[in-house]
Amino acid sequence: MTPGARVAAQIDILEAILSGVPAEKALTNWARGNRFAGSKDRAALRDLVFQALRCRRSAGAWPAPQSARAWAIGTLRAHGEDPNEFFTGIAHAPAALCADDVTPAPSDRDRLDLQDWVIDLLTQQYGAEQTAKIGAVLRHRAPITLRVNLQKTTRAQLQAELAKAEIETTPNLASDTALTIVSNPRRAVLQPCFEQGWFELQDAASQAVADAIALNGRVLDYCAGGGGKSLALAARSGSKIFAHDISTARMAEIAPRAARGGHDIEVIAPQDLAKSAKFETVVCDLPCSGSGAWRRSPEGKWSLTPKDLEAFVRLQRDIIAKSITYLAPNGCLALITCSIFEAENQGQRQFVSENFPDLTFCSTEQYLPSATQDGLYLVIFKKGI
Structure with missing residues (x-):
């Protein structure tokens, strides 16, 4: 093309x-209807679409574009x-x-x-000043970074x-x-060393963040999802990690990923967690706005509302309260x-400090995009100090 x-x-x-079609589905539908397009074309097209989504406002397409054509024109001009x-x-x-193909000049805002x-x-x-830096970063494609599995290789x-x-x-x-991959990022997962468990994306x-968590005793990844942090913790410690998520479907890839990396990760279904013994380390990768990773999911940048943010805060507090019940004395959250x-x-952090007096604040780290x-x-608490 x-x-x-x-x-x-x-x-x-x-x-x-x-x-109203989600971006991923729209891309999939187009690829199915245009099988002549090769992998390079599909990859380039994906980049174009996500570029338009990330820069929707400077392209003159927010809150609504004149047309998809105008959106594409504005995106080119914005870059x-x-x-x-x-x-x-x-x-x-x-x-x-x-x-008729006139797109408004973007303001500083x-x-x-x-x-x-x-x-x-x-x-x-x-x-x-910092807000402007954050906005500028989120306008561009996210870096693709590998986690080296030091149990199998070196960096x-x-x-x-x-x-x-x-x-x-x-x-x-x-x-x-x-x-961080500098060139040919899409080739990485096609290499034999990926199947051999040398790295994960x-x-x-x-x-x-995974490096900063001290691992003691039994470790529970409470909101494991696909297992990214479980794998990182297992690779660093060489010890067994327990993974749990309210959705068993989200954890479907943990077992094959753990096998590839040579890790010992036991998946605990929601109905079985209450039967388990307490854990000395409980890690909660909380569901959230995803705002720190909007480059990867740019639709969320435009769909999030203040009410959505409030809902995430309430959900997080519910999860935090539940996760604490699985924490052993002197354990780390x-x-x-x-x-x-x-x-x-x-x-x-303030919510936990004010509502759970048996938890003591230990440390915090923040990484801006x-x-x-x-x-x-990341914020870490200790129980029973």
């Missing part, structure tokens, strides 16, 4: 998204590209630009590519192995196990979010 043909396909997918080079009407490219209420809230928390050995497939990597300073901040909102972070990592928050 020519660059212009890719933009034409982007417009088709944006039209589906505007009709300093000339739409005339893509809108040629030649070889399946969109029709050439005309007088538009260039933050955030909703107004989010800008106001972040400005209260971090100030205007240098993995770098050398990936380099054979022209996959260039660089050490990420957030963690001793982190390698995991953001650098997530790795740093680690709460994690991938959020940049104080209500989900420092606010929950940057060119090398997502935004994450």
Whole structure:
């Protein structure tokens, strides 16, 4: 596909998204209906669509675009590209630009590519300068980072192995196990060393958070999901990790991932957790707004409302209260979010301190979104001090 043909396909997918189809489904539907497109075309098209979603406001498409065509034009202009080079009407490219193809020039506030209420809230928390930095980071594609499984290889050995497939990597300073991919990122999981368990895909901040949790005795990953943190904890400690999630379906990949990495992870179904003995370490990767990782799920940047944020805070407090019941005396509770909102972070730290007097605050770490990592928050408490 020519660059212009890719933009034409982007417009088709944006039209589906505007009709209410989720981005991932819209991309899948397009690929099924256009099987002539190769893997490189599909990957490039995905990048174009997610670029448009991340930069919706500076593209003049928020709260609503004039059309999917206007959205695509505005996205190109927002990234300093000339739409005339893509809108040629030649070889399946969109029709050439005309007088009606006018997109508004973005204001300074538009260039933050955030909703107004989010800008106001972040400005209260971090100030205007830091908010502008956060907005700028979230406009761009997230880095792809690997977690090296030190039980099977070293960071240098993995770098050398990936380099054979022209996959260039660089050490990420957030963690001793982190390698950020510089070139050919989509080739990584196709390499034999992935199937051999040498690495997993995991953001650098997530790795740093796992590094910061002291592991003592029995360890429970209470909101395990797909098991990313369970795997990281198992790889670092070499000990058994217990994984639980309210949804057993979300934990379906834990067993095969653990087998690939050579880890001992026992999945505990919700109905069986109450029968289990207490745990010396309980890790809660809480469901949250996902605002620290909006680059990866940009639809959430535009769909989140203040009421949604309040609902997440209530849900988190319910989960925190339940998780504490599984904590052994002198045990450690680690709460994690991938959020940049104080209500989900420092606010929950205060909630625990005020409502659970047998828990003592130990430490906290915060990672804001940057060119090398997502935004994450960690707070650790000790029971019985």
